[in-house]
Amino acid sequence: MSLRFQDKVAVVTGAAQGIGRGVALRLAAEGAALMLVDRSELVYELRDELAHRSPQTSVQVLTADMEQAQDCQRTMQTAKAHFGRIDVLVNNVGGTIWAKPFEHYQVSEIEAEVRRSLFPTLWCCHAVLPYMLEQGQGAIVNVSSIATRSINRVPYGAAKGGVNALTACLAFETAQRGVRVNAIATGGTEAPPRRIPRNAAEQTEQEKIWYQQIIDQTVQSSLMKRYGTIDEQVGAILFLASDEAAYITGTTLPVGGGDLG
Numbered sequence: 150m151s152l153r154f155q156d157k158v159a160v161v162t163g164a165a166q167g168i169g170r171g172v173a174l175r176l177a178a179e180g181a182a183l184m185l186v187d188r189s190e191l192v193y194e195l196r197d198e199l200a201h202r203s204p205q206t207s208v209q210v211l212t213a214d215m216e217q218a219q220d221c222q223r224t225m226q227t228a229k230a231h232f233g234r235i236d237v238l239v240n241n242v243g244g245t246i247w248a249k250p251f252e253h254y255q256v257s258e259i260e261a262e263v264r265r266s267l268f269p270t271l272w273c274c275h276a277v278l279p280y281m282l283e284q285g286q287g288a289i290v291n292v293s294s295i296a297t298r299s300i301n302r303v304p305y306g307a308a309k310g311g312v313n314a315l316t317a318c319l320a321f322e323t324a325q326r327g328v329r330v331n332a333i334a335t336g337g338t339e340a341p342p343r344r345i346p347r348n349a350a351e352q353t354e355q356e357k358i359w360y361q362q363i364i365d366q367t368v369q370s371s372l373m374k375r376y377g378t379i380d381e382q383v384g385a386i387l388f389l390a391s392d393e394a395a396y397i398t399g400t401t402l403p404v405g406g407g408d409l410g
Contacts, residue, residue, distance in 0.1 A: 152179055152180040153179050153393065154176055154179045154181035154236075154387075154391065155179075155181075157181050157182070157237060158181065158182045158228065158232040158233075158234055158235050158236050158237070159176050159181040159184070159236065159238070159239065159390070160184040160186065160224065160225070160228050160235055160237070160238045160273075160277070161183065161184070161185055161239045161241060162186045162187070162215050162239065162240055162241050162242045162269060162273060163186075163187055163242040163243070163269075163292075164185040164186060164187050164192055164195060164241070165185075165187035165189045165191035165192040165195060165345075166187075166189075166191065166340075166341075166343055166344060167341075167379065168241055168292065168335070168379055168383065169239070169241040169242075171382070172239050172383050172386055173195060173199070174199070175387055176237075176387065177199050177202070177203040177208070179387070181206070181237070182206065182208075182232055183199070183206060183207070183209070184209045184210075184224070184228040184232070184235075185209070185211070186210075186211045186212075186224050187212065188212060188215070189345050191344060191345065192212065195210075196208050196210045207232075209227070209231050211227055215272065216242075216264050216268050216269055216272075217272070218268075218275070221272035221273045221275070221276040222272075224273070224276065225273070225276040225280060229280050234280070235277055235280050236286065236287060236288065237288050237289075237290070237390045238273060238274075238277045238288075238289045238290070239290050239292070240273050240290070240292060240312075241292045242265075242266075242269035242273075243265055243266035243269065243292065243294075244265065245262070245266075245296070245347070246261060246262055246265060246305075247262070247302075247348060247356075248301045248356065248359050248360045249301055249356060249359045250300075250301055251303040258304070259304045262302075262307075262308055263304060263307065263308045265308070265347075266305055266308035266309055267308035267312060270291050270292075270312050270315060271311075271315060274289060274291075274330070277289070278319075281323075281327070281328045282323070282326055282328060285326065285327040286327045287327065287329070288328070288329045288330075288331075288390045288391075288394075289319070289328065289330045289331070290331055290333065290389045290390045291312050291315070291316050291330070291333075292332070292335060292386070293312045293313055293333065293335070294306070294309040294334055294410070295335065295336050295370075295403055295408050296309055296410070297309050297310045297313065298370075298410050299363065299367065300362060300363060300366050301360070301362055301363050313332060313334070316331060316332040316399065316400075316401055317401075320398040320399030320400075321399065323398075324398050324399070329395075329397065329398040330398055331389040331394070331397060331398060331400045331401070331402065332400070332401040332402070333382065333385045333386055333389065333401070333402045333403075333404050334401050334402065334403045334404065334405065334410045335377075335404055336376070336377050336403070336404060336405025336406055336408050337364070337367040337368065337371070337405070338376060338377050338381075339378055339379070367405075367408070371407055371408045372407025372408070373406035375406060377404065377406060381404065382404055385402055385404045389402065
């Protein structure tokens with residue numbers, strides 16, 4: 150395993166499960182010091198796992214709600230106070246809450262989808278920027294989605310379209326000041342069942358049909374005709390976060406088996 154992140158400090162949001170957990174494990178293996186953030190207490194289990202896997206890694210853990218601007222500010226302040234700098238930010242919070250044709254969404258559900266999948270990235274970028282600009286260096290990787298062109302999740306797709314626009318616009322502003330901003334657009338990704346689901350309500354039979362339509366469309370749109378793995382998403386995220394991507398900014402990289410989103 151290379152040590153691309155030796156002597157670097159990385160903040161990972163949504164770190165407790167799925168892609169965020171995979172990013173944290175790989176960053177630790179590649180030498181980073183970590184601030185791991187999630188609103189679930191499960192993030193403390195990840196800290197303990199890292200203590201066993203990578204005992205040399207410096208890890209701080211924080212529970213916070215990234216949908217709230219003040220929690221994002223507290224997260225970055227805590228990381229800066231403890232480590233003295235922030236080199237990498239991986240904005241991983243987000244995810245579809247409901248899956249259904251747009252006319253079936255309630256107004257409150259539309260607002261919830263946008264709060265969940267746009268605002269955490271927006272607030273965290275805003276909160277980390279002063280520290281990265283002060284040090285004249287930093288890499289932000291936003292986790293977006295190819296669902297900006299898909300079915301049965303219009304509000305989620307709109308939120309991730311906002312993430313893509315944020316990525317490009319912020320890169321324009323910061324490229325000459327040492328801060329790179331990129332995103333990956335994740336395709337369908339095989340992952341263990343979420344221990345804390347995004348939507349605790351049991352799906353109706355109709356909702357199961359609508360969700361299956363998403364799966365079918367995602368596989369069909371992929372040239373490889375399959376879902377990806379967490380490791381395949383993590384590899385792209387770490388590349389964009391690393392110095393290997395030093396001449397890349399303002400880019401949203403689709404990681405969807407050929408589906409460009």
